[in-house]
Amino acid sequence: MDIEELLPLQDPEEGKKEDKKKVSPLVSLEKDLELYSDSIKEVSIAILNEGISTHPIFVAHQHTVSIGEMILDRTELNTDWTIQASTLDEFVQKGIINPEKKALFLKSYKKPQEFMCVFVIVPEGANFIYYPYKK
Numbered sequence: 001m002d003i004e005e006l007l008p009l010q011d012p013e014e015g016k017k018e019d020k021k022k023v024s025p026l027v028s029l030e031k032d033l034e035l036y037s038d039s040i041k042e043v044s045i046a047i048l049n050e051g052i053s054t055h056p057i058f059v060a061h062q063h064t065v066s067i068g069e070m071i072l073d074r075t076e077l078n079t080d081w082t083i084q085a086s087t088l089d090e091f092v093q094k095g096i097i098n099p100e101k102k103a104l105f106l107k108s109y110k111k112p113q114e115f116m117c118v119f120v121i122v123p124e125g126a127n128f129i130y131y132p133y134k135k
Contacts, residue, residue: 025122028080029060030131033118036072036083037134040116043071043085048112053087056112057128061121067094091119 033040040058047056059068060081068086072079088105091097096119097105108128109117115130 025062025080026120029120032074032079032081032083033060033116033131034134035079037116037131039072040083041133044112044116047085047087053089054112055088055106055109055117057086057088057091057117057119059084059086059119059121063121063123065121067091067096086119 044056044058047053057068058071059065060083062074062081065084067090068084070082071085072081072083074080074082088097088102088109092099092102110130115132118129118131120127120129
């Protein structure tokens with residue numbers, strides 16, 4: 001699945017507004033992940049305890065995406081990033097993680113009790129990061 005398939009067509013004016021900022025979106029993401037940390041950890045533990053998956057993945061985005069289930073809406077919370085909860089299985093099913101690369105992904109996957117696995121989607125692309133939960 002390509003990044004374009006995850007992000008529906010966006011308003012071209014929106015991109016022009018963002019170009020003027022020139023501040024890395026990761027600055028605001030870190031601030032929001034710090035704020036969301038307890039809530040994300042709670043969802044991660046629920047995914048693990050309910051046997052939904054042993055590999056929760058959280059999707060951070062600023063648009064609309066078609067993966068996972070929304071758990072923290074940036075418009076409702078007056079923040080910069082929306083977070084959706086997903087799993088490794090969904091990422092493999094949707095072709096974001098190639099089934100042949102699943103073992104390689106699992107080698108880098110960190111303990112979900114200590115780190116949130118976040119798939120960050122920005123217009124330029126997407127990547128995985130691991131962010132530690134607050135102590």
